[in-house]
Amino acid sequence: MPATAVVPTRSIRYDARRAGLVTLTAVLVLAVDTSTPAVTAGVVELPPDGPPVLLAERVTVDARAHGELLTPHVRDALAEAGKALADLDALVCGVGPGPFTGLRAGMVTAAALGHAVDRPVHPVCSLDAIAALVPGEPLLVVTDARRRELYWAAYAADGTRSAGPDVLAPALLAERLPELGVARVAGARLGGFDLPVTGPEHPTPVGLVAAAAAALRSGAEPGELTPLYLRRPDAVEPGARKRVTPA
Amino acid sequence: MTIVLGIESSCDETGVGIVRLDDDGTKTLLADQVASSVELHARFGGVVPEVASRAHLEAMVPAVRRAFAESGLRMSDVDAIAVTCGPGLAGALLVGVAAAKAYALALDVPLYGANHLAGHVAADTLEHGRLPSPCLALLVSGGHSQLLKVDDLATSITELGSTIDDAAGEAYDKVARLLDLPYPGGPPIDKAAQQGDPAAIAFPRGLTGPRDARYDFSFSGLKTAVARWVEAEERAARPIPVNDVAAGFQEAVADVLTLKALRAAEDHGIDTLVISGGVAANSRIKSLAGERCAKAGLRLRFPRPRLCTDNGAMIAALGAHLVEAGVKPSSLELPSNPALPVNVVSV
């Protein structure tokens, strides 16, 4: 039975940490991402130091199921972790880049859950969440942007993003590899780059929380929950009126 | 007493409404918040789905916040959530459905996936109370033109007829463009028509021949006829009498809509007609329906204009009917269905 009680006020623990009144305890986080074909929800504990610990996750890889499955996945991951939404200290949401319809399902879900339980929702670039799990040498992260293009970002050896996020055709991205100085590629197994492949294909709950760890630990006010579309909507302004009779 | 939160995002309005259902069945509107993206679509001459979906994502949670502020209720007061799960634009519907599921999980209340078209009919019950059974509903907007037989708003709606091509509102938008009037075309054409002579130009009444479908509509031929007429005048280098064209076009639309609605009422022995949807605010449809219903002895009901266009209040009202009728709630796996048939009131 999923525990779903509502606590109308922010967790005391979290506010106290914000005010610098307590020493750090672990932060309980719900992480969601729908920027790739994976429908991802996970419950993660972030200790005062050290890497995040996964308590439970639900992931289905189906690009058309984001709208249907995300909330059930949240419910089921919480149930398996033995936690209620009211137990959470914060949420983390992948904000893309990602194909638009699926991406929005995750973002509006996170925003609504955060509103309903009055917890902060921290935005994370979804590519950062993949990179966060592959420390070490300079890294390229790519995900499927559809229309034969890739979303991508490059990361330095210390894990900071050095270029991107952006969207490019694989051939054009390949041309930029020497300049980006990356040694490995993570994320979608696409593009056929002449680089060793590593890391997860999709953002994971642990990766999402790792990418937001500093903000979660400091209790900082989250930034705007704004999707990284990277493309303008396909829409053309109508030209001259079409005639129905020959001129 | 049951508090129902309604969420609507099927087209270009992000709507959030709150309705209280009392034990005696009274439904009271407590909040009605709508954020429209109509201005973003104006330069495209029609709703751009991706632009609408982006706007829904931005507007959704703020609209829910405003609805609670307007009602003075707390989130924990909500007993049920209803959301439009179809028909409508796929990407737009998905935003509302995903939000509704998240709120339903967080508040631990039942979720009802509801039909947008039934919502338009339900809107009228907020002002004018329970609908008689059966009644006839004429829905006219940019997205729909339908004639429905409503036996029970929560469980039994039958489509008698619908448009076989353009929706009435679409024809308004296209004719407005022909006449260099702004988008959306309904209000400016209505305004121009009031200065014009509806009998000056005779435009065709689609699908009104003896062998045509009795309750279906067609507005594509009318739109083309207006275009031909305007182009002929342009070729002859005569100025376009915009007001007369608007009046003639509007008369043709209102004539066909009301003619078929009255025909359906008579055929089915129905004594109440409800007209709803964005185009229901049109002055000529109102007046002609009024004249014809009075003559035929039919009761005519219209929601106020604010409730005719897409909004969350109508979905909350439909949700209240679903709760009242004891309809089984939806699962959290509820899909959105852009082509949801009108006879499926809840999913």
Ligand SMILES: [Zn+2]
């Ligand atoms: Zn509508």
